Amino acid sequence: MGVGEPGGAGGAVGAGAGGGPGGESTVVIQASTVSKRFVSYRNRATSLKERFVRRGGPAGEDFWALRDIEVTIGRGQTVGLAGANGSGKSTLLKVLAGILRPSSGSVTVHGRIASLLELGAGFNGELSGRDNVYLNASLLGLSRREIDRLFDSIVDFAELRHKIDDDVKHYSSGQYVRLGFAVAVHVDPDVLLVDEVLAVGDEAFQRKCLAKIAEFRAQGRTILFVTHSLDLIEQMCDRVLVLESGEMIFDGPPAVGTKLLRQKLGSLPSDGPVDWQYATVRPRSVGFSRHPDGPTTVQFDPGEQLVVSVELDLGEGAPEAVYLHAYIVGQDEIPIWMMETPPGGFRLGPGRHVVDFAVPHLPELLGAFAVKVHVSDAATGVPVTTRRFDELFGVSGTHAGGLLKVDYEARLRG
Numbered sequence: 151m152g153v154g155e156p157g158g159a160g161g162a163v164g165a166g167a168g169g170g171p172g173g174e175s176t177v178v179i180q181a182s183t184v185s186k187r188f189v190s191y192r193n194r195a196t197s198l199k200e201r202f203v204r205r206g207g208p209a210g211e212d213f214w215a216l217r218d219i220e221v222t223i224g225r226g227q228t229v230g231l232a233g234a235n236g237s238g239k240s241t242l243l244k245v246l247a248g249i250l251r252p253s254s255g256s257v258t259v260h261g262r263i264a265s266l267l268e269l270g271a272g273f274n275g276e277l278s279g280r281d282n283v284y285l286n287a288s289l290l291g292l293s294r295r296e297i298d299r300l301f302d303s304i305v306d307f308a309e310l311r312h313k314i315d316d317d318v319k320h321y322s323s324g325q326y327v328r329l330g331f332a333v334a335v336h337v338d339p340d341v342l343l344v345d346e347v348l349a350v351g352d353e354a355f356q357r358k359c360l361a362k363i364a365e366f367r368a369q370g371r372t373i374l375f376v377t378h379s380l381d382l383i384e385q386m387c388d389r390v391l392v393l394e395s396g397e398m399i400f401d402g403p404p405a406v407g408t409k410l411l412r413q414k415l416g417s418l419p420s421d422g423p424v425d426w427q428y429a430t431v432r433p434r435s436v437g438f439s440r441h442p443d444g445p446t447t448v449q450f451d452p453g454e455q456l457v458v459s460v461e462l463d464l465g466e467g468a469p470e471a472v473y474l475h476a477y478i479v480g481q482d483e484i485p486i487w488m489m490e491t492p493p494g495g496f497r498l499g500p501g502r503h504v505v506d507f508a509v510p511h512l513p514e515l516l517g518a519f520a521v522k523v524h525v526s527d528a529a530t531g532v533p534v535t536t537r538r539f540d541e542l543f544g545v546s547g548t549h550a551g552g553l554l555k556v557d558y559e560a561r562l563r564g
């Protein structure tokens with residue numbers, strides 16, 4: 151918690167760096183190929199002898215908390231940062247705030263950045279709340295006089311007047327967060343970074359914080375906040391970033407990102423799976439031919455072989471085994487028949503793959519038909535995505551629309 155320290159992270163952090171009148175920049179945060187490695191010392195050599203013996207060998211296991219993060223955040227955006235526990239959200243915020251130095255890559259921040267980071271960060275427990283307010287605000291470049299002017303408002307916002315002269319080591323978690331957030335929003339930041347700690351506050355305080363974030367948003371300030379609340383992302387954000395094991399697996403519209411998250415969390419999507427462009431398995435194209443290696447064709451006769459070839463592109467986080475349903479749809483999207491991969495699906499690595507569905511003898515159909523592909527995780531059955539292709543193939547048989555032909559009579563009563 152507390153405010154971001156100026157400098158560090160190889161970037162310009164602090165008021166006026168590239169921002170301000172005259173040099174107005176629309177990019178507020180730029181992170182390029184940012185990686186953060188932590189060294190795990192579980193097996194660290196302890197004695198001098200061991201160190202000597204191990205010299206040249208690895209000093210500890212490398213652990214990549216962030217890998218090649220590329221992100222550009224424009225002025226005025228409200229961005230949600232989501233992902234499972236341990237995915238790297240807090241690490242990314244700290245790197246952007248200049249509190250942690252990236253192992254590689256660079257971070258540039260234009261404007262004054264204030265942050266409410268993990269519990270306890272940024273406060274000195276031996277000092278009173280009052281002294282910590284001065285310390286934190288001055289780290290952001292506020293003068294003593296400016297802090298004097300803001301002090302009462304900060305304490306009132308935090309609702310901690312009765313506690314302000316106690317050492318913060320005796321504060322409760324919620325009290326820490328109140329003070330940290332109060333300072334962060336009072337220093338007139340251009341960029342506000344907020345970790346999930348807000349959830350520590352009681353409901354009334356959370357409401358107050360969210361109102362403040364909404365106010366900042368309306369003022370055109372830039373906000374990046376960590377949350378596990380998909381509802382909050384949908385309500386407040388212009389954009390969502392999703393981290394998984396230190397990698398950014400999604401950067402885009404909240405409506406799509408929350409679908410992806412719901413899928414990741416195993417809760418079935420409420421309104422269908424992820425748009426195919428953003429899915430981990432992307433159905434890229436469909437083609438029709440008489441033979442898997444033959445030329446593509448769009449016109450077939452009944453009795454001929456039809457091969458429907460679906461090209462898939464597998465990205466990061468794709469299921470190990472992919473299950474496909476291919477529906478052949480006729481007029482008005484009526485499904486005519488369906489084809490599936492064998493039980494257990496296909497194990498496909500990253501990259502492009504083509505799945506061929508071969509129909510040895512086309513039935514008596516007449517009309518134009520399209521293909522709709524559903525992709526799911528073969529292990530769990532969880533849907534990944536759906537794509538309805540525009541490409542059509544025609545069959546010149548006798549059954550119009552491909553509908554089933556049954557015997558019937560139409561009679562008028564009476």
Ligand SMILES: Nc1ncnc2c1ncn2[C@@H]1O[C@H](COP(=O)(O)OP(=O)(O)OP(=O)(O)O)[C@@H](O)[C@H]1O
Pocket residue numbers: 188189213215233234235236237238239240241242346
């Ligand atoms: N100082 C550190 N030294 C070693 N490993 C660390 C350090 N800080 C974080 N990690 C590891 O980096 C990974 C990412 O941690 P981080 O705190 O960024 O996750 P998070 O997405 O914020 O998770 P949560 O939702 O639980 O807050 C974790 O596996 C964590 O154990």
Ligand SMILES: [Mg+2]
Pocket residue numbers: 239240241345346
């Ligand atoms: Mg965290």
